[in-house]
Amino acid sequence: MRTGFKLLIISTISLFLFLISSSLIHSQSFWEGYHSPEQANNVLTETAQNHPDITRVHTLAQSPGGRELLVLEIGPEVNSEEKSLPAILVVANMEGVIPITTEASLKLVDLVIEENAADNKTWYILPNGNPDAAVRFFQSPLRKDVRNEFPVNDDMDDQVGEDGPEDINGDGFVTTMRYKHPQGEWIPVDGEPRLMRRADRAKGERGIYKIHSEGIDNDGDGQINEDPTGGINVNRNFPHLFREFTATGGAWPGSTPEARGIFEFVFSRPEIAMTFSLGETNFALQPPRGGRQGSADFQNIQIPESFADQIGADPNATYTMDEVIRMVEPLAPPGFEITESVVASFLGLGAVVNPMQEDLVFYNELADRYKEYLEEHGFSTDRLSPAAAKDGSFELWSYYHLGIPTFSMDFWTLPEFREETEDEDSGLTPEKIGEMSDEEFVDLGEETIGQFLEEVGAPAQFSAAQVIGMVQGGMLTTSRIAEMLAQMPGGSPASPDGASAEDKALIAWVDNELNGEGFIEWSEFDHPDLGTVEIGGPIPFVKNTPPYVMVDSLLSVQVPWIVTLSEKMARLNIMSTDTEYLGGGIHRVTAWIENENYLPFPTAMGVRNQNPKPAQIFLQANGLDFIEGRERTLIESLGGMEAKKFTWLVRSPETRLLQLRLETTHAWSDRSQIELGGSR
Amino acid sequence: MKFIYTLILALLLAAAGTISLNAQKSSINVPLPFDRYYDLEDLYKAIEVLNEAFPELTTAEVITQSEEGRDVWAFTINNPETGDHLAKPGVYVDGNIHGNEIQATEVVLYLMNYLLTNYGEVEKITELVDRNAFYFVPSVNVDGRYHFFNNANTPSTNRGLRVPGDGIRDAVSDRSISNDLNNDGSITQMRKRDPFGQWNTHPEDPRLMVRAEPGEFGEWTLLGQERYDITEDTQISEDAERYVDPNRDWGSNWAPPYVQRGAGDYPFMGNVSKAIAEYMVGRPNIIMVFAFHNTGGMFLRGPGTKARGPLNPSDVAVYDILGENAEKIVPGYDYLISWKDLYSTYGDFTEFTYNTIGAFSFVGELFMARQETYAAYEDLMSADHESLGFGTTTEQDLQRLKFNDNVAHGTLFKEWEPFDHPIYGEIEIGGWAKMSTRISHPFMLKDMAHRNAAAVLFAAAQTPKVEMEITRNERIDDNLNRVRVRLVNHNAIPTMTNHAVQNQLYPQDMLTAEGNNIRVVAGGRVTDRYRDRVNYKEHRPELQFLRVPGTSVVYYDFLVEGNGELTINYNSRKAGQRTANTTIN
DSSP states (O other): OOHHHHHHHHHHHHHHHHHHHOOOOOOOOGGGTTHHHHHHHHHHHHHHHHHHHHHHHEEEOOTTSOOOOOOOOOSSTTTTTSSSOEEEEEEEOOOOOOHHHHHHHHHHHHHHHHHHTTTSSSSEEEESSOOHGGGGGGSBBBBBOOOSSOOOOTTTTSSOOOOOOTTTSSSSOOOEEEETTOOEEEEETTTEEEEEEEEOOGOOOOOEEEEESOOOOTTSOSSSSBBBBOOOOOOGGTTTTTTTTTSSSSTTTTTTTHHHHHHHHHHTOTTTEEEEESSSSSSTSSSSOOTTTTTTOOOOOOOHHHHHHHHTTOTSSSOOOOHHHHHGGGSSSOOOOOOOHHHHHHTTOOOOSSSOOHHHHHHOOOOHHHHHHHHHOOOOOOOOOOBBBOOHHHHHIIIIISOEEEEEEEOOOOBBBOOOOOOOOOOOHHHHHHHHHHHHHTHHHHHHHHHHHHTOOTTTTHHHHHHHHHTTSSSSOOHHHHHHHHTTTTOOOTTTTTOOOOHHHHHHHHHHHHHTTTTEEEEEEETTEEEEEEEEEEOOTTTTTOOOHHHHHHHHHHHHHHHHHHHOOOOEEEEEEEEEEEETTTTEEEEEEESSSSOOSOOOOHHHHHHHHOEEHHHHHEEEEEEESSSSEEEEETTTTTTEEEEEEOOOOOOOOEEEEEEOSSOEEEEEEEEEOOOO | OOHHHHHHHHHHHHTTTOOOOOSSOOOOSSSSOSSOOOHHHHHHHHHHHHHOOTTTTTTEEEEOTTTTOOOOEEEOOOOOGGGGGGGGGGEEEEEOOOOTOTTTHHHHHHHHHHHHHHHTTSSHHHHHHHHHHEESSSOOOOHHHHHHHHHHHHHOOOOOOOBOOSSSSHHOOOOOOOOOOSSSSBBBEOOOOOOEESSEEOSSOOTTTTOOTSSEEEEEEEEESSOOOGGOOSSSTTTTTTOOOOOEEEEEEEEOOTTTTTTSSSTTTTTHHEEEEEEEHTTTEEEEEEEEEEEESEEEEESSSGGGGGHHHHHHHHHHHHHHHHHHSTTOEEEEEIIIOOOOOOHHHHHHHHIIIIOOEEEEOOGGGGGGGSOHHHHHHHSSSOOBTTTTOHHHHHHHHHHHHTSSTTEEEEEEEEEETTTTTEEEEEHHHHHHHSOOOOGGGGHHHHHHHHHHHHHHTTTOOOEEEEEEEEEEEEEEEEEEEEEEEOSSSSOOHHHHHHHTSSSSSSEEEEEETTTEEEEEEEETTTTEEEEEEESTTTTTEEEEOEEEEEEEEEEEEEEEEEEEEEEEEEEEEEEEEEEEO
């Protein structure tokens, strides 16, 4: 009658949870002040009421849990659907578990209005991209989960969402259970038994504990918490490198309404010239990562055998895109244009998966500016690194598919823990090395590298000189070093007590800043499925969410950088015009068009994917006759701080005054008049 | 009888040569006529008359509106007396996702008509209808179909969705700006006499153009499709369309336009692809999919790109049975792998239906130019069947012109005729008509439709047919019985694709044992039925998860205690439900 007994336990626990959840707001008062999704939406609607001339609220989507995703539009054109000014889209908390990003978006709303940052552009600000997940931070018991409420049968059984985690010891938090098990892999950290680490079998250690999230086996299938309510992580449901068949990615890109709503919102607004994603990654500090295999390389295309025959190519040779186009062109039916995209899709060359070199130039330069800015403001950057962007995320989609400058920003990670050792620490971590270029690594010098190799316990045969030699010789790269170190036994970086850098940072943070409040001491509990367990560990969100008192000082330095970056977006102007009379009634008209700002129009990725709309120049007058050139000319790209010359040969029998218009969807517009000189 | 009468009549009419593409159309009644192509209004009418003639067996519903507001219809054939449609293996068939590939619709209509008019008359058909649920979307791209019939076209235009262009980049593109200069309903080719030309007429047939020998000038310049040259036009064509291919719009291995020409801005941008995806998600019983296109004479399966890697081998074995038989049912058609034998595609429909819906999926490419013959039987048999995929050889074209003259009586080719072009001056306009090249003369329609419908029915007959039986119930201890359940799948298609199991598209089939006063002590899959070896499931033994492969038998044992009636339920999304009872005492 074990089943009956379990049912009794489950209902008792549910009843208990029900009773406490109605009265208990989790005890962590240091987080009071954060805005729930509902409160954030209220801030937007109130702002819209207070500033009706420059703000407007849009409903972007409704989450599967029935929550509205509101976007606040700020700008001088709120009352017209067609925009003449460029716009910036800012999305926040797409994973739904980073409450500070919602605060940052609300801070940005204030800043844009106060500082008049929307006087010549439009801002679209979405404080919660995943409100179903975000609301959990404001519920009790406190639980962290990126899933929205889209029903997903995680364990592929006869019920959906029936076995999620619970706060079984009723302390208000879903934390961690550890329990002794013959197959346990974990042991407490020496000198800090609150922390756990994996036993190192190579050193003869044997694991003691298994660890698991807090909860019970609700559906009696022998697994605990394997099918929580929901759902999809909105920030894995975008089409760039979307991963099929994952637990939280969704069945297809846009299968959850929040992501789909963003697609439709963005593609119906060609004025969007730039995006920001406020989350756990930071392209403002660390450019999007490269080094991925499988990028379509248009300089070295190999033609599959089946096609090589038809187009007269050598299947063993490689060709450039231009060469392939020239080979295919004679075979195309008349009128059919052979473009890069035709060839790429015919040969199945695939998507671009690494950032374009030209774009990394501005990303790196702006990251340097940002570091200087933070330094000037006395803002410590000694913190754990922002996360790397994930496949299927908004920020990668925005960079690769929209082809416009895309910045992500994170606002807080745990301060880096520094060992108090006599020797000065090398200051290096495998992560840091992975982010360095090979040259930067070599420039560190033999001494620093040697010290680091010792710190991580690298085998003796790897001397600093050898490693430097291998990097210089191209046999080893910084990313490979980081990878190798990550695979070394004992985790990285190795340290006397074996705890990970994150755990050490966490425990220092909890003890020094939170008076221990962010960590639940392990205590015994009689678990219905597992017998005696200990429940404890860091409370949810303690690793990524600072006390509310810190929020203002964190955001008042970092959020203004969004406005600073926004001022760098491409702006096209008519720089100068000129005419020359050639005789016979023919004039040469010249116009210089410039991009007066720093960021390119569009990004190199945008040139490649042809998504952003090109600019158009119109040269017009009654009866104007074009000898060379046309009334309408497209400008596909214009680099930051660059100018391009455009010329026409015209006859203008009716008027000496020509109208020159520069029109863009997302880089402002300009116009000018040109007076023809000389004889008609 | 009626059916045969129509057939004979059609043959007589064809022989008399009175059917031409412009001939008086027969009226649309049941049984549906297949002596003609159905324009969109005809299609709506056909759906209506079939639905009215067979109200018990059919459901017709509008699943969405197209970009231009036209209705997209879905049609279900299910016999409610043999069960709810969701409780039977679902067979989904559509066509005409490319607006110009019109005869795909007639194949779907033919199949609908054939199933309904033969139900109760032909045993095999009756069994197919009683055992399966059939879902049809006869024309996916209704805007394309409408514009293909109602406007001048080449055989290949009006393929995509009617998505407006951006007025910027699309506006300079002249790919969709063609004009029927001579108002003959077809957009054909323009040629101009030119002493420095690259082309000559073929010595055997001056209608055919061949390239001049290297080192020589020819007598003609080809100017491409009939049109005014938009680039000389100061009017910017505001209504230029963007090319969005509805068969690159599906959310499996989708790629943006710079990777996959014809993709939209994001997956399921088109109204109809989004609606069909939702339609299929709401019909989890669909296990077999056919999507008809033209051209080439092929049955294609995935994957669409090499990077996807080969399909699951046990699924390939099933595909092979279906594909190899389809090749025989439709002579000349080849069973091929999309990326390898044709070209790479991202985000196509059958990629989605196999990968995300979990259905065995074929694209049927209708029409083979080499069937337009003008050759004696012996010569045909000995001919070298060289083909160029979608293209034709000069030899084939010479034969096709004679076929046009003597079999189709001039309806497939527009003779070259002089025209005074505003830009090019004296030119000639002529070439293959709209209703040619990828579309056969209607006299060939019915044979083609029947054979392709038969290929679908072969697959439909192989959808999983599971029988469940309790083969043992014996007391093995004081208060313990062993109950053995046998599940037999008589057909080639498994109850789930292996891909669906491995990638956890949805829960596996479930087998449950329950009864009042009965407790299931243990249960599991029998690994050796002679020695009673069983893999007992550790938790919830009363609930087993399984898949029954094609033409296979699986056994499950339950050890139960108590007294009373034990009910065994088998519940499969795609193979239906089965129940069996036994008494425990």
